[in-house]
Amino acid sequence: MAKWVYDFGDGKADGRADMKNLLGGKGANLAEMASIGLPVPPGFTLTTEVCTHFYQNDCQYPKELEQQVEKALNLVESRTGRKFGDSTNPLLVSVRSGARASMPGMMDTVLNLGLNDTTVEALAKKSGDRRFAFDSYRRFVQMYSDVVLGIEINHFEKHLERAKEKRGVKQDCELLPEDLEKLVKSYKAVVQLELGEEFPEDPKAQLWGAVGAVFNSWMNQRAKTYRSLHDIPEWWGTAVNVQAMVFGNMGNDCATGVAFTRDPSTGKNEFYGEFLVNAQGEDVVAGIRTPQELTIRARQSHGSDLPSLEEVMPNIFRELLSVRSQLETHYKDMQDIEFTIQQGKLYMLQTRNGKRTAPAALQIAVDMANEGLITKSQALLSLKPDLIDQLLHPTLDPKAKKEIIAKGLPASPGAAGGKVVFSADEAVRRCKDGEKVILVRIETSPDDIHGLHAAEGVLTTRGGMTSHAAVVARGMGRPCVAGAGSITVDYAAAKLTVGSVTVTEGQILTIDGSKGEVMVGEVPTVPPQLSGSFGTIMQWADEVRDMKVRANAETPADARQAKEFGAEGIGLVRTEHMFFEGQRIVAMRQMILATDEADRRQALDKLLVMQREDITELFRIMDGNPVTVRLLDPPLHEFIPHTEAEMALVAKAAGVPLDRVRRRAAELQEANPMLGHRGCRLAITYPEICEMQARAIFEAAAEVGRSSKKLPVAEVMVPLVATVEELKLLKGVIEKTADAVKKEQGITFTYKIGTMIELPRAALQAGRLAEMAEFFSFGTNDLTQTTYGLSRDDAGSFLPEYKAKGIVEHDPFVSLDPEGVGELITMAVQRGRSTRPEMKMGICGEHGGDPASIEVCEKIGLDYVSCSPFRVPVARLAAAQSALKTKGEQTKQSSTKATKPRVQNFGPW
Ligand code: PEP
Ligand code: MG
Numbered sequence: 001m002a003k004w005v006y007d008f009g010d011g012k013a014d015g016r017a018d019m020k021n022l023l024g025g026k027g028a029n030l031a032e033m034a035s036i037g038l039p040v041p042p043g044f045t046l047t048t049e050v051c052t053h054f055y056q057n058d059c060q061y062p063k064e065l066e067q068q069v070e071k072a073l074n075l076v077e078s079r080t081g082r083k084f085g086d087s088t089n090p091l092l093v094s095v096r097s098g099a100r101a102s103m104p105g106m107m108d109t110v111l112n113l114g115l116n117d118t119t120v121e122a123l124a125k126k127s128g129d130r131r132f133a134f135d136s137y138r139r140f141v142q143m144y145s146d147v148v149l150g151i152e153i154n155h156f157e158k159h160l161e162r163a164k165e166k167r168g169v170k171q172d173c174e175l176l177p178e179d180l181e182k183l184v185k186s187y188k189a190v191v192q193l194e195l196g197e198e199f200p201e202d203p204k205a206q207l208w209g210a211v212g213a214v215f216n217s218w219m220n221q222r223a224k225t226y227r228s229l230h231d232i233p234e235w236w237g238t239a240v241n242v243q244a245m246v247f248g249n250m251g252n253d254c255a256t257g258v259a260f261t262r263d264p265s266t267g268k269n270e271f272y273g274e275f276l277v278n279a280q281g282e283d284v285v286a287g288i289r290t291p292q293e294l295t296i297r298a299r300q301s302h303g304s305d306l307p308s309l310e311e312v313m314p315n316i317f318r319e320l321l322s323v324r325s326q327l328e329t330h331y332k333d334m335q336d337i338e339f340t341i342q343q344g345k346l347y348m349l350q351t352r353n354g355k356r357t358a359p360a361a362l363q364i365a366v367d368m369a370n371e372g373l374i375t376k377s378q379a380l381l382s383l384k385p386d387l388i389d390q391l392l393h394p395t396l397d398p399k400a401k402k403e404i405i406a407k408g409l410p411a412s413p414g415a416a417g418g419k420v421v422f423s424a425d426e427a428v429r430r431c432k433d434g435e436k437v438i439l440v441r442i443e444t445s446p447d448d449i450h451g452l453h454a455a456e457g458v459l460t461t462r463g464g465m466t467s468h469a470a471v472v473a474r475g476m477g478r479p480c481v482a483g484a485g486s487i488t489v490d491y492a493a494a495k496l497t498v499g500s501v502t503v504t505e506g507q508i509l510t511i512d513g514s515k516g517e518v519m520v521g522e523v524p525t526v527p528p529q530l531s532g533s534f535g536t537i538m539q540w541a542d543e544v545r546d547m548k549v550r551a552n553a554e555t556p557a558d559a560r561q562a563k564e565f566g567a568e569g570i571g572l573v574r575t576e577h578m579f580f581e582g583q584r585i586v587a588m589r590q591m592i593l594a595t596d597e598a599d600r601r602q603a604l605d606k607l608l609v610m611q612r613e614d615i616t617e618l619f620r621i622m623d624g625n626p627v628t629v630r631l632l633d634p635p636l637h638e639f640i641p642h643t644e645a646e647m648a649l650v651a652k653a654a655g656v657p658l659d660r661v662r663r664r665a666a667e668l669q670e671a672n673p674m675l676g677h678r679g680c681r682l683a684i685t686y687p688e689i690c691e692m693q694a695r696a697i698f699e700a701a702a703e704v705g706r707s708s709k710k711l712p713v714a715e716v717m718v719p720l721v722a723t724v725e726e727l728k729l730l731k732g733v734i735e736k737t738a739d740a741v742k743k744e745q746g747i748t749f750t751y752k753i754g755t756m757i758e759l760p761r762a763a764l765q766a767g768r769l770a771e772m773a774e775f776f777s778f779g780t781n782d783l784t785q786t787t788y789g790l791s792r793d794d795a796g797s798f799l800p801e802y803k804a805k806g807i808v809e810h811d812p813f814v815s816l817d818p819e820g821v822g823e824l825i826t827m828a829v830q831r832g833r834s835t836r837p838e839m840k841m842g843i844c845g846e847h848g849g850d851p852a853s854i855e856v857c858e859k860i861g862l863d864y865v866s867c868s869p870f871r872v873p874v875a876r877l878a879a880a881q882s883a884l885k886t887k888g889e890q891t892k893q894s895s896t897k898a899t900k901p902r903v904q905n906f907g908p909w
Pocket of ligand 1: 572574845
């Protein structure tokens with residue numbers, strides 16, 4: 001019989017931490033915590049397969065489910081010594097969602113389930129606290145009505161406010177038991193009025209109602225948005241966890257809290273969290289009461305006058321510390337935990353790997369390796385390469401003037417400025433119009449997720465470091481200042497005020513999420529400084545990776561940045577990019593508009609000077625590392641404008657008649673320019689362009705060779721080659737130029753001539769091309785375009801639909817297609833190396849900076865990847881991870897021989 005329900009509790013569990021796909025993250029970890037002996041209230045998990053079945057069968061459950069739930073419930077009853085719906089000793093449960101990947105706050109939860117007019121009396125009697133019992137009851141009726149019955153929460157809030165007014169009190173907790181009892185009655189009357197039916201009294205009916213609501217919430221709008229933003233497939237489904245309730249709101253020996261086993265902002269090895277005495281979980285997140293710190297140290301450093309847990313409940317604090325170390329030793333990662341203290345006893349309600357900032361992730365990985373908790377390899381593998389991107393966020397220029405108008409918590413690092421908006425929808429709208437916005441909210445909820453994503457940064461006036469805004473912004477890498485309480489937000493008037501300052505929608509605000517500061521106007525930012533554990537991680541990555549990492553760069557500034565980030569050379573200099581600016585474009589246009597070779601050579605002489613200067617600088621910056629300079633590649637029409645007015649300007653600047661510009665523009669028109677007169681085809685028809693470029697490279701090499709300690713490593717690369725004959729012809733031109741320069745300058749230098757592989761024909765002909773080429777560089781942008789027959793400029797209009805329909809999993813221009821393009825590369829590598837075994841091969845398409853593609857390159861056996869300068873650190877880490885994974889796989893496959901070549905065999909050719 002299929003197993004749909006998994007039990008946990010009492011030191012035992014059916015499930016394990018590695019069963020997240022089936023039990024969801026929460027369920028799997030509850031099972032794991034139960035089995036390692038942590039104090040987990042007993043419960044059971046309805047698997048994600050139930051969810052799949054539910055949606056595949058018209059919202060029907062599998063037929064065995066009811067019986068299995070019944071059995072599991074009986075077990076919880078026997079483990080707690082309570083009975084569901086019992087009139088003297090009732091069991092109450094919580095019903096919570098739990099998908100494979102954490103989706104904080106996106107789906108529904110019901111607490112205190114099992115309460116009705118009978119069981120509430122029993123709870124009052126057993127707890128000896130009538131106020132507590134009716135407070136739990138009114139919370140339950142409100143939550144159930146909202147989540148399961150779909151009645152808006154403000155219907156209930158009105159009654160609550162009225163009750164407080166009547167009693168003349170401000171806080172919910174000041175209401176008397178009789179007030180709460182009356183409130184429950186009014187709440188139920190709301191249900192009757194809104195739905196025309198009674199609030200369900202039968203605990204079993206309540207249970208199935210809540211289970212159904214959780215499964216249904218998998219398809220609510222905010223869950224869908226969250227999934228699409230985080231690449232979580234719909235078919236994963238959610239599990240449902242039903243667990244015996246424990247109460248943090250039964251008196252002053254009770255509490256509830258959340259904690260991270262290390263600081264999620266900095267990564268420091270310090271226990272970090274918040275708690276509230278006499279409260280339930282949602283009170284901490286809601287930010288209604290100010291939470292207290294866990295440790296004396298944190299209380300002192302935050303200047304709080306509320307006592308810490310270490311002070312108010314020292315024994316529980318010690319127990320929690322031991323849970324903390326037990327969890328870290330067991331999971332080998334920083335944990336994010338939820339706990340409840342009921343009448344002096346600690347219960348663990350959740351653990352999961354904690355979300356953290358990028359600096360914290362690196363710090364934690366390095367510290368844990370140094371503490372011996374994990375190995376260096378595990379530390380490297382624990383980091384998502386894209387985290388490195390977040391480290392590259394700008395910070396405020398320390399020299400810049402800033403007028404701080406408010407301070408809040410430094411919830412997520414980085415600085416950002418933008419126009420103030422007060423709603424998520426407005427953030428999205430303005431972002432679509434190309435504006436940068438700062439989303440300002442009193443507090444955020446999961447309904448704001450699209451706005452958080454669209455905004456440059458988030459500012460809230462309420463809530464702590466574990467509030468929704470803080471957690472989500474940190475996960476997204478958005479700067480966030482949370483809980484800036486001195487700011488008053490007026491949504492209706494679309495303005496915020498703090499002291500005498502008023503900021504209306506559309507005005508500019510800057511926030512510093514690393515310091516918690518809020519400033520009026522735009523404060524300049526500076527690029528990030530990479531140090532500390534970043535350097536250590538990069539060093540460890542460099543120790544294990546096989547592939548080199550180069551950069552695609554053409555300007556000295558880019559090359560310097562790339563070098564600083566650890567680039568080991570330049571894998572692609574797109575020489576055409578050197579011709580776009582200022583006077584350069586004029587000379588370029590003169591060259592294109594030339595009517596004969598003599599005219600063209602005159603323009604080329606001007607270009608030679610500029611090109612030589614640039615390349616000299618690149619050789620110097622790269623200081624003995626290879627620099628691959630590619631011959632002119634794009635179709636020439638890209639340099640000529642098309643409107644009359646612009647053509648007139650060009651004619652004037654280039655000193656030619658307007659008519660010639662018009663005629664040349666018309667001549668250069670092509671039906672399919674990407675498949676037209678571009679790449680090496682330009683050099684074939686205008687060999688003098690190739691000559692000029694080769695001369696620029698060699699004269700630069702001669703100059704640097706003469707004046708620098710380290711000899712330059714010049715690589716001349718021919719683009720878009722399809723036939724051996726093309727390469728042969730151009731190689732002849734390049735070599736002749738090299739010989740001429742050597743003779744003229746009386747100096748010798750070394751260089752290599754290679755080709756890009758960007759066309760399937762080139763991949764097929766790789767064996768023969770390798771007779772001519774001394775290296776291959778895979779131009780996977782064009783190779784993807786030509787393999788798929790998919791225009792790289794036009795695919796964006798329909799690829800999203802391909803993704804949505806599951807035809808492609810990823811955009812093939814972002815993540816290398818291993819089955820098509822990858823196979824062609826594999827074959828070309830093998831064919832090339834069989835001709836020239838030591839041939840150097842790399843990739844310089846955009847895929848060179850994409851971690852998944854880098855793994856494909858590692859498996860294929862490429863020597864290097866080349867990517868944009870800011871991706872270099874990402875690529876270094878991704879290359880290290882790929883090497884570790886590939887070696888791991890090899891060791892698994894054959895523990896006796898771990899050989900390097902990873903190329904598949906394609907048979908005879
Ligand atoms: C490529 O095609 O992958 C490549 C690097 O060249 P470009 O993007 O300049 O066409
Ligand atoms: Mg290309």
